[in-house]
Amino acid sequence: MGGPRDEDPPLLIESLPKDQSVNTKPERIVLTFDEFVGLDNPGKGVVITPKVNKDLVEFTALKNSITVLLKQDLEDSTTYVLDFQKSVVDISERNPAENLRLVFSTGSQIDSLNISGQLRFPFSESKEDYKNVLVGIYPLNDSTDVFSAPPYYLAQVDTLGKFSLKNLKSGHYRAYAWKDVNGNLKADYKSEEYDFLPDTISLTPETTDSLFFNLTKADLTPIKILRSSNFGKNFDIILNRNPLLNEVENDLLGKDLFYVQGEKRLRFFPKKPILDSIPIKISLQDSVGFSSDSLIWAKFPDSGRKPEKLDIQINSGKSFYQDLDIQLTFNKPVNQINLDSLQLKIDSLFIPIQKHMLSFVDSSKRDVLHIKAFLADSLQTELVTLIAPDSTFQDIEGEYNEKKVEANYRKLVRKNLADGISGEVIGTEGPLIIQLINGKKEITYQQVLDTKTKFSFSLLDPGTYTLRVIEDSNGNGIWDPSNYMQRKLAERVFYYKGEDQTRDLIIRGGWTIEDLLISATPATGLHKNEK
Numbered sequence: 001m002g003g004p005r006d007e008d009p010p011l012l013i014e015s016l017p018k019d020q021s022v023n024t025k026p027e028r029i030v031l032t033f034d035e036f037v038g039l040d041n042p043g044k045g046v047v048i049t050p051k052v053n054k055d056l057v058e059f060t061a062l063k064n065s066i067t068v069l070l071k072q073d074l075e076d077s078t079t080y081v082l083d084f085q086k087s088v089v090d091i092s093e094r095n096p097a098e099n100l101r102l103v104f105s106t107g108s109q110i111d112s113l114n115i116s117g118q119l120r121f122p123f124s125e126s127k128e129d130y131k132n133v134l135v136g137i138y139p140l141n142d143s144t145d146v147f148s149a150p151p152y153y154l155a156q157v158d159t160l161g162k163f164s165l166k167n168l169k170s171g172h173y174r175a176y177a178w179k180d181v182n183g184n185l186k187a188d189y190k191s192e193e194y195d196f197l198p199d200t201i202s203l204t205p206e207t208t209d210s211l212f213f214n215l216t217k218a219d220l221t222p223i224k225i226l227r228s229s230n231f232g233k234n235f236d237i238i239l240n241r242n243p244l245l246n247e248v249e250n251d252l253l254g255k256d257l258f259y260v261q262g263e264k265r266l267r268f269f270p271k272k273p274i275l276d277s278i279p280i281k282i283s284l285q286d287s288v289g290f291s292s293d294s295l296i297w298a299k300f301p302d303s304g305r306k307p308e309k310l311d312i313q314i315n316s317g318k319s320f321y322q323d324l325d326i327q328l329t330f331n332k333p334v335n336q337i338n339l340d341s342l343q344l345k346i347d348s349l350f351i352p353i354q355k356h357m358l359s360f361v362d363s364s365k366r367d368v369l370h371i372k373a374f375l376a377d378s379l380q381t382e383l384v385t386l387i388a389p390d391s392t393f394q395d396i397e398g399e400y401n402e403k404k405v406e407a408n409y410r411k412l413v414r415k416n417l418a419d420g421i422s423g424e425v426i427g428t429e430g431p432l433i434i435q436l437i438n439g440k441k442e443i444t445y446q447q448v449l450d451t452k453t454k455f456s457f458s459l460l461d462p463g464t465y466t467l468r469v470i471e472d473s474n475g476n477g478i479w480d481p482s483n484y485m486q487r488k489l490a491e492r493v494f495y496y497k498g499e500d501q502t503r504d505l506i507i508r509g510g511w512t513i514e515d516l517l518i519s520a521t522p523a524t525g526l527h528k529n530e531k
Helices: none
Strands: 012-016 027-035 036-041 045-050 060-064 064-071 079-085 088-090 101-105 114-119 131-139 153-156 162-168 171-181 194-196 201-203 211-214 225-230 234-239 245-247 259-262 265-270 276-286 293-300 312-314 323-330 332-338 342-347 347-352 356-359 368-374 383-388 393-395 405-411 418-425 432-437 442-450 454-460 461-470 493-495 505-507 512-519
Touching: 012 171, 012 265, 027 312, 036 064, 079 162, 088 418, 131 162, 194 211, 194 312, 201 383, 211 461, 234 276, 234 293, 245 356, 265 276, 265 293, 276 332, 312 405, 432 454, 461 512, 493 512, 505 512
Parallel strands: 114 211, 418 512
Antiparallel strands: 012 027, 027 064, 036 088, 045 079, 060 064, 079 101, 114 162, 131 153, 131 171, 171 194, 171 201, 225 234, 234 265, 245 276, 259 265, 276 293, 312 323, 323 368, 332 393, 342 347, 342 383, 356 368, 383 405, 418 454, 432 442, 432 461, 461 493, 461 505
């Protein structure tokens, strides 16, 4: 009382067995410290390798000692490591013991092979959180994997995303990394990020390779149709997952039959009742590459069920220079548009929307509408408003929009824009997707490079951006996650980092930034010239 605060961690005085002991199979491990100690969640915090049944392991703290009862037989000729991490703390201030590891062997020698590496989350939006991230390896002859059982050797990742597995036995292994949110020492592919190495690791005294992992979520549940049924006059096909891609075939599609994709659902809308069953061929593909082909017979009888109201989502608030692109998304296929009431307001000027300015993304759905207009610099304004009074849009069930639609867009002024940026991605080949992401985490500018690796953007809205590169290996225009079943890795993602080693790319009005370099490795390059 009244003395200085205890900031010293507890120090290990003695252990039984001693560190680096050989030819020992202890049932009880005792660690003695220079002060009274306690335990902080040892069941999760203490890492024991190779794998043991931790349900049988018992930890107790008494005065200045920690006792570990293993309660199980250990393997012959095997080196065991108990890494206590921050689980042993002093009683007074809960200072954790530092670098507390106990190594012993049940054979005549200590295994001394090591392997290390680094990992990251390619789509992290801020500082990466490596808490609860684990790396594990399994012997090649082990029938289990990271989704079914804890690994043979295990290590936790430090705050910089680096890891090291030590005191390993020579042999052939499979390697995984995952964020163990639920603490069961296994990966859950439905809710946790993970990654794997497709090639076998051969550990020998000459092994010097460094491992690298990209942790992403990739649900391995195959996509399938759960059921189908009528919903009023319409027909629903219920799925277990949202498809990434879908193809629908029927002779009436786009003429008398339309559909929209909802949450785990495809809903078909007829223009009029269809009493006879009609075949609908459906091909589905999910984000990890699984596909499913089905033939569904559907009927569309008349029904007294009241139709749902027409709902409209619009990309209001977007900025543009000269080419205005308005996107309206409807919850049902649109049947008619009243052009007489659809217009753009620019100050006191009203510009009518004409038919050639309209286009649906998919004519068999008619649920996503684009309105495109070119507005020259001579229009001295910063605010453009789309106006659509009630009853402008009618859906396939005869419902109109009940409320007036207004959406504002900001027209950029040429003199305030940045002239452009340019650069190159090194260490990889196309196809590449180059993206500039604004502070709202929105993809503001995008460019696709089929074969070349040099990129450029011109006439940019000033601001702070993130410059991201996706290595689009299959050329489908989107990022693809991993598929463990097919031994396919996730497509790689890289970021530009400036001299301050942050992802912030500041773009100023009237400026040009040239020779940006992005390296297709965990570390990214610097830009050379800015003016």
